[in-house]
């Protein structure tokens with residue numbers, strides 16, 4: 555089977571690369587094993603953890619960082635196109651390509667963010683919480699949202715908080731078993747009349763306050779239910795991230811996938827790429843678990859298989875490796891250098907990943923593979939957690955590589 559481009563991995567970076575390639579007329583296949591980091595999504599994409607304007611902070615970035623390979627100007631140019639790119643998939647993102655705003659984590663911690671999904675509470679760049687008096691609401695029996703932590707954090711910032719728990723009889727069947735009372739099941743149950751009743755109960759509970767904060771558990775495949783709850787409630791409704799699984803993250807994944815397919819892309823889910831067929835430092839094709847001897851061929855390939863979390867990069871007693879192509883990896887052989895004994899330090903292993911040249915082309919035994927690129931968290935040279943740049947690297951390297959392939 556022959557395609558123009560094949561992408562290995564269908565998380566954020568794989569889907570953005572796939573959409574970018576389809577938009578430029580390339581017949582593209584995405585093969586993905588399963589769930590991605592988006593299933594754990596906070597609701598905000600991060601570009602870089604800084605108080606400064608990005609244009610200043612990005613100029614100080616280490617040479618090994620994927621942003622440094624792109625150059626600060628290119629990062630900023632592509633970053634400014636992202637809200638529009640996502641809006642074509644039906645995903646509305648708020649934020650600026652100049653500097654961070656702030657988001658609220660499920661534990662009530664305020665953290666910097668680049669772009670935040672429509673409907674979520676955000677705190678502007680000046681750090682001032684937008685409401686003086688709020689209601690923090692949960693659903694009876696839902697254990698992945700902690701109103702007390704959120705209230706404690708907001709009260710420290712001078713916000714007056716009222717807590718409430720909403721009981722909906724329609725969720726009783728989920729409540730009989732705590733493992734069923736999870737965000738994804740709640741999202742399936744709250745729709746139609748139930749949504750109306752939730753809006754009514756929230757309106758009553760939030761009387762006398764400026765807004766109500768609720769867990770982001772509405773709308774698995776579209777933002778319509780979340781928008782409808784806002785429209786039907788008497789006070790402003792603002793969503794806050796929950797512990798995983800993330801309903802808005804799953805929705806983002808599904809909407810990007812559906813957009814890619816509408817553009818003509820082919821998406822194979824639940825299959826794993828296991829090997830590549832190389833000829834003279836060019837990748838000719840790949841094989842997968844489910845398709846046996848069938849070889850999927852293409853002119854160009856993109857490795858978007860993630861890091862340790864998605865098994866795009868793995869570690870054994872012998873070293874760090876990519877399980878598909880045996881590419882060159884940036885990681886020291888000495889295991890003592892993998893970890894810092896201080897748990898909350900920046901951990902060296904977070905920087906490990908696939909080695910690439912300035913164009914994000916990978917290499918095997920020191921030889922560049924002319925048509926195989928790597929993007930997203932498979933790349934080496936950055937720490938997505940400490941630097942707060944995980945989604946930024948995924949989205950921007952994917953857009954950059956899609957552009958390079960079609961240039």
Ligand SMILES: Cc1cc2nc3c(=O)[nH]c(=O)nc-3n(C[C@H](O)[C@H](O)[C@H](O)COP(=O)(O)OP(=O)(O)OC[C@H]3O[C@@H](n4cnc5c(N)ncnc54)[C@H](O)[C@@H]3O)c2cc1C
Pocket residue numbers: 562563564565566567568585586587588589590591592594595596597598599600601825826827828858859860861863864865866878929930931932938943944945946948
């Ligand atoms: C748990 C978690 C939560 C995060 N939350 C945020 C957040 O809220 N905001 C933020 O800015 N950043 C966050 N990040 C950073 C994150 O890395 C990026 O946001 C981004 O989603 C990563 O996308 P990716 O496509 O590079 O990798 P992944 O999301 O890891 O996707 C890789 C995909 O490749 C597939 N795959 C792997 N091997 C194969 C194979 N052999 N064949 C076929 N498919 C394969 C996997 O199944 C997976 O679907 C988070 C990271 C993690 C680990």
